[in-house]
Every structure is written in structure tokens, then in C-alpha cells.
Amino acid sequence: MAIWTSRRSLLTGAGGVGVAATLGGCANARIIGFDKARKSLDIANSSEPLSLDPHKATGSWENNIIGNMFIGLTTENEEAEPVPGMAERWEVSEDLLTWTFYLRRATWSDGESCDAHDFEFGFKRIMNPDTLAQYASILYPIKNAQAINTGEMDVEELGVTAIDDLTLEIRLEHPAPYLPQLLKHYTAYPIPKHVHERVGEDWIKAENIQVNGPFILRRWWSNYIIHLERNPNFYDANNVVIEHLYFYPQNDVQAAARKVLSGEAGWATRFPSNQVEVLRRDLPGFVRVSTYLTVNYFSFNMTKPPFDDVRVRQAISMAYDRDFVANQIYKTGETPAYKFVPPGVYNYPSSALYSWAGRPVAERKQEAERLLRAAGYGPNNPLRFAFSHRNTSDNPRVAVVAQNDWNSIAPWVTVELRGVENQVHYANLRAKNFDAGDGGWIGDFNDAKNFLYLFESRTGSQNYPGYNNPRYDGLVHQSDFERDDQARAQLMLQAEQLLLDEAPICTSVFINSTNLVHPDLTGYVDNLEDIHRARWFGIRNA
Amino acid sequence: MLALTVRRLLVAIPTLIAIVAAAFLLMKAAPGGPFTTERQLQPEIEQRLKAKFGLDLPIEQQLARYLFGSEEGGGLVRGDFGPSMTYKDKTVIDIIAEGAPTSAILGFGAMLFALLVGGGLGIIAALRQNKIQDYAVMALAIAGVCLPPLVVGPVFQLLFGVQWGILPSQGLHRDEFGLIYLILPIITLALPLIAIVSRLMRASMIEALRSNAIRTARAKGLPETQVILRHALPIALLPIVSYVGPALAGVMAGSFVIETVYQLPGIGKQFVYAAGQRDYTLVMGVVLIYSFLIISLNLAADIMYRVLDPRARTA
Numbered sequence: 099m100a101i102w103t104s105r106r107s108l109l110t111g112a113g114g115v116g117v118a119a120t121l122g123g124c125a126n127a128r129i130i131g132f133d134k135a136r137k138s139l140d141i142a143n144s145s146e147p148l149s150l151d152p153h154k155a156t157g158s159w160e161n162n163i164i165g166n167m168f169i170g171l172t173t174e175n176e177e178a179e180p181v182p183g184m185a186e187r188w189e190v191s192e193d194l195l196t197w198t199f200y201l202r203r204a205t206w207s208d209g210e211s212c213d214a215h216d217f218e219f220g221f222k223r224i225m226n227p228d229t230l231a232q233y234a235s236i237l238y239p240i241k242n243a244q245a246i247n248t249g250e251m252d253v254e255e256l257g258v259t260a261i262d263d264l265t266l267e268i269r270l271e272h273p274a275p276y277l278p279q280l281l282k283h284y285t286a287y288p289i290p291k292h293v294h295e296r297v298g299e300d301w302i303k304a305e306n307i308q309v310n311g312p313f314i315l316r317r318w319w320s321n322y323i324i325h326l327e328r329n330p331n332f333y334d335a336n337n338v339v340i341e342h343l344y345f346y347p348q349n350d351v352q353a354a355a356r357k358v359l360s361g362e363a364g365w366a367t368r369f370p371s372n373q374v375e376v377l378r379r380d381l382p383g384f385v386r387v388s389t390y391l392t393v394n395y396f397s398f399n400m401t402k403p404p405f406d407d408v409r410v411r412q413a414i415s416m417a418y419d420r421d422f423v424a425n426q427i428y429k430t431g432e433t434p435a436y437k438f439v440p441p442g443v444y445n446y447p448s449s450a451l452y453s454w455a456g457r458p459v460a461e462r463k464q465e466a467e468r469l470l471r472a473a474g475y476g477p478n479n480p481l482r483f484a485f486s487h488r489n490t491s492d493n494p495r496v497a498v499v500a501q502n503d504w505n506s507i508a509p510w511v512t513v514e515l516r517g518v519e520n521q522v523h524y525a526n527l528r529a530k531n532f533d534a535g536d537g538g539w540i541g542d543f544n545d546a547k548n549f550l551y552l553f554e555s556r557t558g559s560q561n562y563p564g565y566n567n568p569r570y571d572g573l574v575h576q577s578d579f580e581r582d583d584q585a586r587a588q589l590m591l592q593a594e595q596l597l598l599d600e601a602p603i604c605t606s607v608f609i610n611s612t613n614l615v616h617p618d619l620t621g622y623v624d625n626l627e628d629i630h631r632a633r634w635f636g637i638r639n640a
Numbered sequence: 641m642l643a644l645t646v647r648r649l650l651v652a653i654p655t656l657i658a659i660v661a662a663a664f665l666l667m668k669a670a671p672g673g674p675f676t677t678e679r680q681l682q683p684e685i686e687q688r689l690k691a692k693f694g695l696d697l698p699i700e701q702q703l704a705r706y707l708f709g710s711e712e713g714g715g716l717v718r719g720d721f722g723p724s725m726t727y728k729d730k731t732v733i734d735i736i737a738e739g740a741p742t743s744a745i746l747g748f749g750a751m752l753f754a755l756l757v758g759g760g761l762g763i764i765a766a767l768r769q770n771k772i773q774d775y776a777v778m779a780l781a782i783a784g785v786c787l788p789p790l791v792v793g794p795v796f797q798l799l800f801g802v803q804w805g806i807l808p809s810q811g812l813h814r815d816e817f818g819l820i821y822l823i824l825p826i827i828t829l830a831l832p833l834i835a836i837v838s839r840l841m842r843a844s845m846i847e848a849l850r851s852n853a854i855r856t857a858r859a860k861g862l863p864e865t866q867v868i869l870r871h872a873l874p875i876a877l878l879p880i881v882s883y884v885g886p887a888l889a890g891v892m893a894g895s896f897v898i899e900t901v902y903q904l905p906g907i908g909k910q911f912v913y914a915a916g917q918r919d920y921t922l923v924m925g926v927v928l929i930y931s932f933l934i935i936s937l938n939l940a941a942d943i944m945y946r947v948l949d950p951r952a953r954t955a
Contacts, residue, residue, distance in 0.1 A: 129813060140814070146913070149728035230689050232675075248684040302729045320730065320738045321913065322905030323815050344814055346903075349913075353903075360802075362811075521672035521918060558683065 131357070132364025132616040134640050138342035139619070139632065142354035142366035146321045146347035151302045152287040153224040153231045158540060158628070161284055162367060163345055166326055166632050167309040168287035171199050171217065171266070172278045176621055178544075178629040180278040184212070184288070184310065185266070194273035194581055195241075201264040204333040206290050206308040214260035216288040216310075221258040221268075223294075224285055233285050236542055239277070239578075241269040272578040275586070276545040279444070283543055312338045312633040321347055326632075339636045351491070355614065358384065364616040371430045371492070371612060383617030387430045388624035390611035391541035393440050393549065396485075396500070396604040397527065397562035398534050404481055405533065405563075408600055409473040413466035414534070415604035416452070417507050418500055419459045424607045427495050435605035438594055439546045442626050445583050446546040450594040452605075459503075466507045480510035483533035486526060489517035493536055496606065528559040537562060538609070544627060546590045550574050553597060563602035570596050641946065645939065652935045656928070657707070660716070663927045664703050667920055674725040674918045693725055693921075706924065721928070722921040726914070732925035736907055739894065740929070743906035745819075746899075747892030749826040751884065754833035759880070761834070762841020763868070766876075769846060777838055784835030793828045793901035800824055811903040825902045829895055833887065840879050848875040874948045881948065885941030889933035893926070 131140040147160040155164055165174070173183030185199035199214075206212045224231045225246045238244045241257025257269035270277070280286065290308040293301045300306055304315050312335065313326035326343040329335065346363070348354040351370050355377060357363040369377060369385075378385050398405035398414070405411055420434035433441070436455040441448045454462055475481040485504075487497040494517050501513045518526070526532050541548045551557060554574050555566040573593035580586040597603070611628035621634035675689055690696040694705045706722070709715020714722060721732035765777040801809020801824070812821045848854060849872055857871045894908025907926055914922035946952045 128808075129811075146727075148726050151729055154728045227684060227688055230685060230692060232685060232689075234685070299729075317815050319815055319905050320727065320735045321909055322738075322812075322903075325815055346811075350900075360809075519672075519916065521916070525672040 129362045131362045132619060134618070134637050136342065137340050137637065138344065139340055139365060139635070140344045140357075140363045141346065142348040142357045142363045143345045144347075144351075144354070144367050145349055147324070149302075150315065150318065150324075152284040152289065153220070153229055153234075155284055156233050159347075159367065161629065163324060163326070164284050164287070165629065166311060166313040166343060167307075167315060168284070168289075168311045170282050170284075170286045170288070171201075172282040174282055174627075174629050174631055176623040176625075176630075176634045178625040178627040180282045183282065184217070185281075188278075194275070195270045197268045197270070197277060198261075199266045199268070201266060202333060203264070204310060205331050206292075206310050207314050207329045207331045208290075208308045209331060210290070210292050210308070211263070212288065212290070212310040213263040214266040215263070216291045217266050218258050218260040219291040219294070220288040221286070222253050222256055223289065225256055226253045231285070236280065236283060236285050239270050239272060239274040239280070241271055243271070273581055274578065275581075275583060276444075276543060276547070279543040279545055312631075313343060334633070338633055340632050343632055358614045358616075364619060365622075366614040368612050369614050371428050374429050374612075377614065381614060384614045386611075386613040386615050386622075386624055388611050388613075388628065389433070389440070389442055389626060390609055390628055391440055391443070391544060391626050392538060392609040392611075393435055393438060394496075394536065394538045394606040394609055395435070395438065396534055396536050396606060397532075398602060398604065399530055399532055399563065400566075400602055401530050401564045404473075404475070404483060407473045409469040410475075410481070411601040411604075413469040413473075413507065414504060415601045416454050416462040417459075417466040418503050418604055418606070420606060421459075423496050423499050427492055427499060428607060428609070430610050430612050432610050433608040435608050438597055438603070438605050439549045439590075440541070440608045440626075443541075443546050443549075444544045446587050447591065450591050450598055452598050463503075463507050470507065470511070475510065476508075477510050480512060482512045482514070484514045484516050486516045486518065486523060486532045486535040488520050488523045488536060490520060493517075497536065527562045530559075530562075530564060534604075535562065536606070541627070546587070546594070547574070547577060550577075550590055550593050550597070553602060565597075565600075565602035567596065567600065641943065645943070648939050648942070652939075655935060656931055659931045660707065660924065660928065661703060663924060664706065664920075665699070667915075667918070667923055668699055668702075670918065672918055674920065693723075706921075716928075721925040724914075724919055724922050726917045726919040726922070732921050735910055735922060736925055736929060739905055739907035739910050742817075742822075742904055743894035743899070743908060744892050746822060746825055746829060746895070746904070746906065747888065747890075749822060750829035750833060750891055751888045753826055753830040754837050755880070755884070757830070758834040758837030759841050762838040763845055763873075763876075765838065765842040766845035766849065767868070769842075774842075777842070781835040781838050784831045787831065789828050789831070789895070789897045790901065792831060793825075793898065796824050796828055797901070810901075812905070822904075825898050825904060828901075829891060829898050833891070836883065836887075837880060840883055841876065844876040844879045845872060848872045851875065877948055878945065881941050881944045885937040886934055889930065889937045892933055893930040 129140060143162055144159045145157065147155065147163060149155050149160065150164055152164050152168055155161065169183045171183055171185040172180040175181045184201050184204060186202045188197055188199045190197050201214055204212050223229050224234050224237065225243050227247055227249045234247045242251055242255045245251035246253050246256055259267045261267055288310065290301065293306055293308050297306050304317055307315050309329055312329055312332045314329045316325040316327045318324050324345040328338055328341045332338065348357065351368055354366040355369040355373065358366045359380060374385060398411045400406055420436065424432040424434040436452045437448065437450045439446060439448060454465065470481060485497060485501060487493050497515050497517065501515055504511055504513045523535065527535050527537065539549060539552065551574060553561055553565045554571050555561065570593055573589050577586050577589040580589055615622050618638040620636035620638050622630050673695065675686055694702050697705065707716050709718060709720065714720040723731050724735055727735060761777045765774040768774050797809040800807040807824050808821050812818065854867060854872055857867045894906045894911060896908040896912045899906040899909040910922065911926040
């Protein structure tokens with residue numbers, strides 16, 4: 099960029115503020131977070147988006163915004179279940195490998211038609227390695243996607259073809275019955291081809307962007323506010339009630355709750371769980387707690403002692419008192435995790451369980467000591483290891499409980515805590531520079547595969563424990579090719595049970611989603627994925 | 641004067657380069673990187689991301705690339721601060737341009753306020769040395785230094801915003817800018833400055849009043865107001881001027897605490913988040929703006945010195 103453009107944008111910023119400063123003086127009215135007359139909603143979102151480009155976004159707080167701007171082939175209803183979006187209906191071939199989607203007639207916000215070509219363009223863009231999409235791997239079930247994304251194949255080979263304006267064909271690598279789940283994910287959103295061809299990667303800027311969803315971006319003021327406005331050209335615009343959405347990046351969870359308490363926000367996407375009682379009292383009807391597609395777990399570094407021994411992993415795993423953590427550290431009714439895949443996952447019976455799950459903690463600790471002695475540890479050969487954890491939110495307090503549980507197995511077990519910031523923690527986990535370390539996983543789509551794939555050996559460094567079991571790999575791989583839902587679930591269950599028995603990880607707690615929502619906001623329904631599109635929102639007692 | 645300015649500006653260039661190099665190396669020494677997150681990238685994509693930002697190069701080449709750009713252009717010498725490494729849709733200039741006006745108005749306003757109030761209080765204390773007014777002003781100054789904005793901010797919000805409801809307590813009005821939203825933040829930011837300015841003013845005013853020049857002025861029979869404002873004040877202002885230059889740079893480059901407590905869009909907040917996320921280019925951008933402000937305001941202070949003090953002109 100040449101220097102004069104930089105100077106110009108600096109000057110525009112300064113000039114804009116000057117003009118606004120004189121005008122803004124009269125706008126001293128208090129902000130009403132859920133303004134029924136103006137039909138606007140102020141939202142305390144958990145963080146600043148790193149991108150609003152659906153192909154570059156990675157976080158749930160970004161999804162909260164992007165999902166209001168774009169509609170994929172399928173989309174979410176109030177319950178976050180996949181329902182027809184831009185595709186009115188679809189057909190699946192006999193071998194389950196070719197899906198044909200029939201699109202509705204719809205337009206972008208500027209009136210240009212939004213059709214199958216925009217989708218083809220979108221899928222090819224995200225798979226093109228030059229786009230640097232960090233989340234492209236989620237769409238690897240599409241034919242040739244992985245090869246293209248890793249630069250081994252030309253992008254034109256992608257198994258997505260616009261047969262005509264309103265017909266899109268997607269060919270797959272293997273049967274993926276969860277495809278409708280996947281296609282409502284933001285990675286599968288179309289982008290306006292005509293805008294991208296004109297301005298390139300700047301298409302996402304507020305002055306260029308066109309959307310096919312219910313709301314359009316009006317302003318993005320970094321680390322301060324994002325303003326979306328109703329898109330009158332959305333195909334279902336007549337049923338969209340809310341006119342304005344304002345998203346604030348509220349990194350501080352206490353401040354998020356305060357914003358709702360003071361009436362300046364009508365929805366906060368989280369709140370401090372230890373204040374749930376106070377909030378229930380002060381904000382009657384606001385507190386929403388729901389099971390969530392999230393599991394917290396600890397990884398054992400299996401590439402070196404002591405955790406290369408299955409007995410040590412089992413011992414440490416069983417001595418940890420999940421019930422205490424779920425009830426005393428978290429205060430919003432979290433579930434202790436005696437399995438890995440969160441309960442309630444679609445088409446999955448969730449019946450895998452640690453073999454020792456029903457036994458009391460004291461008994462488990464005795465068993466743990468026996469296992470550790472069998473592994474060669476004892477007074478003369480004490481077990482020492484470090485537990486690395488993130489020093490954010492409730493994690494340090496959980497770590498102290500875990501440390502205490504493990505130290506109390508026997509006097510010769512010593513656990514040292516190492517709390518570090520997130521970035522450093524994950525860098526350590528990936529580099530296998532840890533003994534045991536905490537972590538969490540939020541499902542991208544509602545399918546057990548999305549959890550179990552983490553410990554496939556081909557997952558690479560995100561397989562933090564370094565678990566490598568051909569039988570496990572085989573079961574997960576096989577599940578991709580199983581056409582019968584029940585048989586597929588059984589294969590994944592076997593894999594999960596194997597994971598629990600061999601204990602490369604120690605599961606901790608299934609985290610709940612926590613929101614503060616104005617009770618007069620209708621169309622907000624608690625759901626497993628914690629996805630709530632403003633398109634469905636309405637106003638009670640207007 | 642012109643020669644001095646030119647000379648100082650020339651010296652500023654190597655200084656800036658040294659600052660850039662030092663900040664760059666320090667930042668790289670921190671563990672982790674902009675792409676280390678909870679979610680693992682495909683190795684090929686991570687490789688390409690690193691190549692895009694030159695993170696795969698040896699560190700001295702990274703620095704050279706940052707300063708002089710690559711074949712595709714860019715580089716600091718051409719005025720390009722580069723794309724942000726974490727905010728994928730924005731460049732460093734975009735982000736700074738969004739935050740800088742608020743930070744600059746806040747800092748400038750706070751300093752102006754501090755000079756008027758602190759200066760006035762300092763003069764009163766000097767003229768009533770060791771009397772009740774003096775003690776009151778100095779007690780206030782000590783309180784101003786001791787109470788951090790982290791404490792004062794929320795108290796002000798509670799009193800002015802919630803209890804009495806006379807001023808907005810936090811944020812702008814959504815995305816509408818207005819000076820009224822900056823009143824409380826400016827006062828909060830100004831308090832410690834008022835304290836320092838008033839102490840400096842008191843000390844240098846006392847000294848100035850004892851000088852021969854003032855005795856002469858009084859001997860000539862000038863009225864006391866004229867003695868103080870026309871003759872003592874310019875001398876007494878000198879230490880303040882040398883303090884204000886760098887201090888103004890400090891407050892104008894953004895205050896993380898003020899911007900967080902009052903939820904304002906400034907660059908102080910951006911800087912802290914960027915450091916946490918290892919957004920190397922954004923951190924460098926803010927460091928550069930800050931260094932540039934320090935250097936230019938120091939120069940401005942020196943020039944002011946010469947305007948105020950005839951002795952400095954020949955030095």
C-alpha cells in the first residue's frame with residue numbers, strides 16, 4: 099500500500115470523528131439493550147471477531163455474527179437443527195456419494211441473483227490453499243477437497259458443480275450422512291462472486307459486502323462494536339422482526355453480565371457461572387443454561403514416561419473427582435464426564451462409559467494406587483509429573499482440585515501445576531512439551547465423528563496425547579463408510595469405549611452453555627449447539 | 641531553529657529503526673505465535689500462512705522484510721504497516737485509524753485539562769506556600785498519584801453515571817461519537833497528570849519567585865498579577881514543558897485501563913490484545929506510532945523551551 103492511501107485512511111478516520119463529535123453531543127439518550135420500539139438488540143458477544151469472512155472465521159463468537167448475514171444450502175432453525183436454507187430440497191444418489199441440491203430463487207442484498215454458481219465459487223475459494231482458510235478441513239468429506247487444500251490437486255477438480263443456475267451437485271469422498279449438518283456450518287456459506295471478482299479480498303469490508311441472509315453489515319469498529327441491519331432483500335425478510343443488531347466484544351465475562359444488569363444489552367452470550375444465583379434473583383427470567391456440545395478433558399503425553407504406561411493413565415484418570423468439579427467449581431449444573439462424546443449428540447446412543455464409573459472416589463483412589471504400584475511406582479520410585487493448564491476462567495481452580503486428587507492417591511505421588519496463557523499452552527501441547535495438560539473441545543457439527551476424529555493418528559499434532567492405535571483408527575474410518583445409522587453409531591461407540599479403556603485422555607466435565615436473554619425476546623430456544631439466529635427472534639409485550 | 645529541527649529529525653530516523661528492531665526481537669522472543677490456537681491448522685495451511693507473513697524466514701530476514709518489504713511491495717519504508725496477522729479482514733492502518741482518534745482526543749483532552757487545573761493549583765500553592773491552601777493542593781496531588789484509574793474509573797462511573805445519572809457511564813452511544821462520552825474518561829485519565837503538574841508547577845514557581853528577575857520586576861513597581869503571569873510564569877513553565885512532551889505522547893498512545901473500564905474504541909486496548917495474540921504487525925504499528933509521538937513531542941518541547949527561555953536560544 100502506498101503511503102498516500104495510508105495517510106488518506108488516517109485522515110478519513112480523524113475527519114469522521116470530528117464530524118461525529120459535533121453531532122454526537124445530542125445523542126445522550128441511554129442505550130436500551132432490547133429496544134422494542136426501535137426493534138434493536140444489543141448483544142454482549144464473547145470476543146472480537148478475527149474475521150467476518152465465513153471462509154476465514156474460526157470461532158463461535160464469529161459464527162454468532164456471520165450466521166446472521168449468510169445462509170448456506172441448509173440453515174438452522176430455532177433449535178439449531180438443519181433445515182432447508184438456500185436449497186429447497188435435495189436428493190441423494192444410491193451409493194450415497196452424490197448429493198443434488200435444488201436451490202430457491204433468491205438474491206444478494208444488492209439484487210443480483212444468488213445461485214448455484216456463488217456456491218460453487220464459495221466451495222472452491224475455501225478449498226483453494228491460497229485463501230489460507232484455517233477451517234477448510236471440516237469440508238474434507240467433499241470429493242478431492244483434501245488434495246486440493248493441501249496443494250496436490252487443481253481447485254477445478256473439486257467435487258462441487260453448478261449444473262445450472264439452480265442446481266448444485268456435491269460429490270463426496272465417502273458417505274457422510276451428516277452432510278446437512280455440515281452444510282449449515284459457516285465454511286459452507288456462499289460468498290457474492292460478483293463482488294469478489296470486482297474488489298477481491300476487500301469484499302468483506304462494510305462498504306463492499308453483499309449478503310444473502312437476514313442481516314447486512316453496516317459498520318465494524320474494531321474491538322468496539324459491530325452493527326448489522328435488516329436486509330430487505332432476504333428471501334424471508336417479511337418474517338424478520340428485529341431491525342438492528344449491535345455486537346460488542348465483551349472479553350470480560352463479569353462486564354457482560356453487568357451490561358445486561360444495567361439494561362444496556364438484551365442478550366449476553368455468557369455469564370460468570372459462580373454468580374448464577376445472584377443473576378437468577380436480580381434478572382428473573384434471563385438466565386438460560388443448556389447442555390452444550392462441549393467436553394473438557396485432560397491429555398496425557400503418551401510419547402514419554404510416565405504416561406506411556408496405560409496403568410498410569412488409567413490410575414490418574416480414575417482418581418480425579420469429576421463430580422466435585424462439576425458441582426463445586428462450576429455452578430450451572432454441569433455434568434461430570436465419564437465418557438468423551440457429550441450426551442445428546444444426534445443419532446448416537448452415548449452409552450460408552452469408564453469401567454469404573456459407578457464406584458466411589460475413595461475406592462477408585464485405592465485402585466489407582468494399586469495400578470501405579472503395578473506400574474513400578476512406590477515410595478522408592480515416586481511418581482512426579484506436571485499438569486499444564488490454561489490460566490483463564492475456571493481452569494486454574496479445576497487444576498487445583500485435580501492436583502489435590504492426584505496427590506492424595508499416595509504420599510509418593512507429586513503433581514506440579516503449570517498455568518500459562520492460552521497461546522503458550524496450546525503451543526506446548528502441540529509440541530508434546532507437557533506431561534498432562536487440560537483442554538476443551540466444542541463440536542463444529544452435531545455428530546460423534548466430530549469428537550472421535552481428534553484421536554485418530556492422522557489428526558497430527560492436535561491429537562495431543564499422541565494416541566496411535568490402528569484399531570481405533572480403523573473403527574473411526576469404517577464409520578465413514580457405514581450407511582446404516584445404527585451400525586455406524588455402534589462402530590463409533592466401540593471406538594469411544596476403546597478410548598476410555600486405554601485412557602490417552604482423562605475426561606473432566608461436559609460444559610453447559612450459559613446465556614442471559616431478555617425474557618421478552620421470543621424465538622430464542624435453548625439448544626445443544628448454542629446457535630441462536632436473530633432471524634427467528636420476535637418481541638413479546640411490544 | 642530550522643537547523644535544530646532538521647538535525648533532530650535526522651537523528652530520529654536511526655532511533656526509530658533501533659526501536660523497531662528492539663521491539664521486533666523482543667516480541668519474537670515470546671513463546672507461541674499468531675497461529676497457535678486451540679484448533680490445529682492443517683500443516684500445509686499453517687506453512688502457507690507463515691510464508692505469507694514471512695514467519696518461515698530467519699529472524700533477521702523477517703526484520704528486513706518488515707522494514708523494506710518483499711518483491712510484492714510493502715515494507716515500512718514505503719509507509720506500509722502490513723496486514724494484521726490476527727484480524728484477517730483488516731490492515732494495521734485500518735485498525736489504528738479506527739482507534740487512534742479516540743485515543744488522541746482522550747489523551748490531548750486529559751493533558752489540556754491537567755495543565756489548566758494542575759497549573760492553576762500549582763500557582764495557588766506556590767503563592768500561599770506553607771499555608772492551608774498549599775497543604776490542601778498537595779494533599780490532593782498525593783491522592784491523585786496514589787489512586788490508579790482502575791479504582792477511580794469505576795467509582796466515577798458509579799457516582800456520575802449510575803447514582804446521579806448526569807454523565808454517560810461507559811462506551812459511546814453505540815457507534816455514534818460524542819465528546820460528552822469522553823468527559824469522565826478524560827477526567828479519570830487527567831487526575832494523576834494534575835497531581836504531577838501541580839507539584840511541578842508549585843516547586844518551579846516558588847523558585848522563580850525567588851529569582852533576581854522577579855525581584856527586579858517587583859522593584860520596578862509592577863502590579864503583582866503582571867509580575868506573576870508576565871514574568872514568573874514563563875520561567876516556571878520550563879520544567880512543565882519538558883514533562884508534558886513525553887507525557888502527552890504516553891497518554892495519546894492510548895490507555896488500556898481507561899479504554900477497558902469505559903469501553904471505548906482506542907488503540908491502547910488494541911495494543912494489549914495484539915500482544916496477547918502475538919499479532920506482530922499490529923504491535924509494531926502501535927509501537928511505531930508511540931515512538932513517533934515521543935520523538936516529535938520531545939522535539940516540540942525543545943522548541944517551546946527556546947520560545948520561553950531566551951537563554952536556551954544561544955545554547
